[in-house]
Amino acid sequence: MTVTVRFAPSPTGYIHIGNARTALFNWLFAEKHGGRFVQRFDDTDVARSKQEYVDGILADLEWLGIRPDRVEYQSRRFAAYDAAIEKLKAEGLLYPCYETPEELELRRKIRLSRRLPPVYGREALKLTDAEKKALEAEGRKPHWRFLLPNFAKSPFETERTEIHWDDVVRGRETVDLASLSDPVLVRADGTYLYTPTSVVDDIDMGITHVIRGDDHVTNTGVQIALFRALGSEPPAFGHHNLLTAASGEGLSKRSGALSIRGLREAGLEPMAVASLAVLIGTSESVSAMRSMEELAAHFDPAATSRSASKFDPDELKVLNRALLHEMEFGDVRERLAALGIESAKAEPFWLAVRGNLDIFADVARWWRIVQDGPADKSGLPADDLEFVRSAFGLLPPEPWDGSTFRSWTDRVKETTGRKGRPLFAPLRLALTGLSSGPELADLMPLMGREGILARRP
Numbered sequence: 253m254t255v256t257v258r259f260a261p262s263p264t265g266y267i268h269i270g271n272a273r274t275a276l277f278n279w280l281f282a283e284k285h286g287g288r289f290v291q292r293f294d295d296t297d298v299a300r301s302k303q304e305y306v307d308g309i310l311a312d313l314e315w316l317g318i319r320p321d322r323v324e325y326q327s328r329r330f331a332a333y334d335a336a337i338e339k340l341k342a343e344g345l346l347y348p349c350y351e352t353p354e355e356l357e358l359r360r361k362i363r364l365s366r367r368l369p370p371v372y373g374r375e376a377l378k379l380t381d382a383e384k385k386a387l388e389a390e391g392r393k394p395h396w397r398f399l400l401p402n403f404a405k406s407p408f409e410t411e412r413t414e415i416h417w418d419d420v421v422r423g424r425e426t427v428d429l430a431s432l433s434d435p436v437l438v439r440a441d442g443t444y445l446y447t448p449t450s451v452v453d454d455i456d457m458g459i460t461h462v463i464r465g466d467d468h469v470t471n472t473g474v475q476i477a478l479f480r481a482l483g484s485e486p487p488a489f490g491h492h493n494l495l496t497a498a499s500g501e502g503l504s505k506r507s508g509a510l511s512i513r514g515l516r517e518a519g520l521e522p523m524a525v526a527s528l529a530v531l532i533g534t535s536e537s538v539s540a541m542r543s544m545e546e547l548a549a550h551f552d553p554a555a556t557s558r559s560a561s562k563f564d565p566d567e568l569k570v571l572n573r574a575l576l577h578e579m580e581f582g583d584v585r586e587r588l589a590a591l592g593i594e595s596a597k598a599e600p601f602w603l604a605v606r607g608n609l610d611i612f613a614d615v616a617r618w619w620r621i622v623q624d625g626p627a628d629k630s631g632l633p634a635d636d637l638e639f640v641r642s643a644f645g646l647l648p649p650e651p652w653d654g655s656t657f658r659s660w661t662d663r664v665k666e667t668t669g670r671k672g673r674p675l676f677a678p679l680r681l682a683l684t685g686l687s688s689g690p691e692l693a694d695l696m697p698l699m700g701r702e703g704i705l706a707r708r709p
């Protein structure tokens with residue numbers, strides 16, 4: 253059996269960090285088991301699903317390092333759903349109901365007042381053919397409910413019916429089917445709800461592990477019953493905790509909060525985003541993983557907490573910096589070249605500045621400083637002007653290396669009598685225009701004698 257997982261968003265918005273968590277849990281699970289990853293778009297809601305979001309989600313997954321083995325669209329699979337629905341109807345497992353939402357709400361209240369569980373009482377199952385015809389003659393269209401297997405003899409005498417599964421994240425889980433209403437699978441307008449289409453797809457696509465957010469735990473009880481009603485053994489399930497914004501509010505595709513696209517546009521590294529999306533809310537300590545392989549080695553679905561986890565964008569910045577600070581030149585050579593940074597200086601330049609980057613794009617600013625000097629020379633205090641000018645007069649001849657700065661500033665110290673901050677701060681300001689940054693000893697050989705003299709205030 254080849255492990256086969258799927259990520260099944262509806263393309264009604266761009267995916268956010270919480271969706272990425274689901275996608276990555278699936279991807280890493282497949283990676284660990286030599287499995288396959290199916291990208292499924294739950295796009296049966298044609299009014300809200302958009303091609304723009306399909307493309308956006310695929311691009312976001314690719315950026316994160318997820319390359320689906322197969323892409324499927326529910327909107328192309330109606331024939332399969334129709335066949336399953338007909339089969340259930342023919343077996344009497346799907347029955348027509350005619351209640352309006354108001355009628356259902358009233359009944360729910362009555363049940364609650366009688367201290368009965370507020371589940372659907374299967375009243376529609378008692379309708380005779382003549383009664384159904386009469387309701388249809390009134391213009392009512394039926395919606396269809398799945399008869400849950402939670403009774404022995406009579407559907408009106410339900411019994412505790414436990415459905416169990418060994419959740420790959422949460423461990424042993426139990427849902428009592430007698431505590432649930434028969435779920436509606438087909439709406440009055442003939443459209444299908446997510447439950448049957450998802451189960452039919454999971455069967456047809458050979459899904460072996462359904463890994464998703466823990467908002468689906470109850471659905472899983474129903475879906476397991478539906479797998480069996482359709483003659484299939486259910487797959488394994490895993491439900492991970494959800495991420496919330498720092499305010500504790502849930503993330504939603506529609507609000508665009510913390511979208512992967514937004515994080516990408518903010519210049520963050522995909523492995524910083526992936527590391528946090530996966531490791532937050534687990535017993536693993538959160539740190540930046542350099543590659544998907546490394547992340548897979550730290551990924552243990554069973555180590556995931558049961559409660560929701562707060563996602564803090566500042567933590568993302570910390571991980572991003574940590575990743576950049578350790579990145580080897582070989583890993584960024586092409587990205588630097590794309591910014592026009594490709595001379596023999598590129599490698600020493602990268603090693604000099606990487607420790608000062610918040611996001612990769614910051615290299616462009618440092619490259620400008622190294623090549624052209626500070627954008628603005630006016631920042632040097634008047635009392636330092638003479639000092640800096642005499643220091644520039646003491647620049648040693650080339651060739652320069654990593655020790656040149658030391659020998660230069662030793663001479664400046666002897667000659668001017670300045671030391672410590674009053675010596676170094678004005679030199680840094682004159683060379684870079686900034687009060688902090690990479691080691692000047694590393695920058696100096698990159699700037700060169702001529703380059704530095706051009707910075708003379």
Ligand code: GLU
Pocket residue numbers: 259260261262294446450462463464468
């Ligand atoms: N489209 C469903 C959702 O986004 C899929 C849930 C599942 O993975 O089964 O919630």
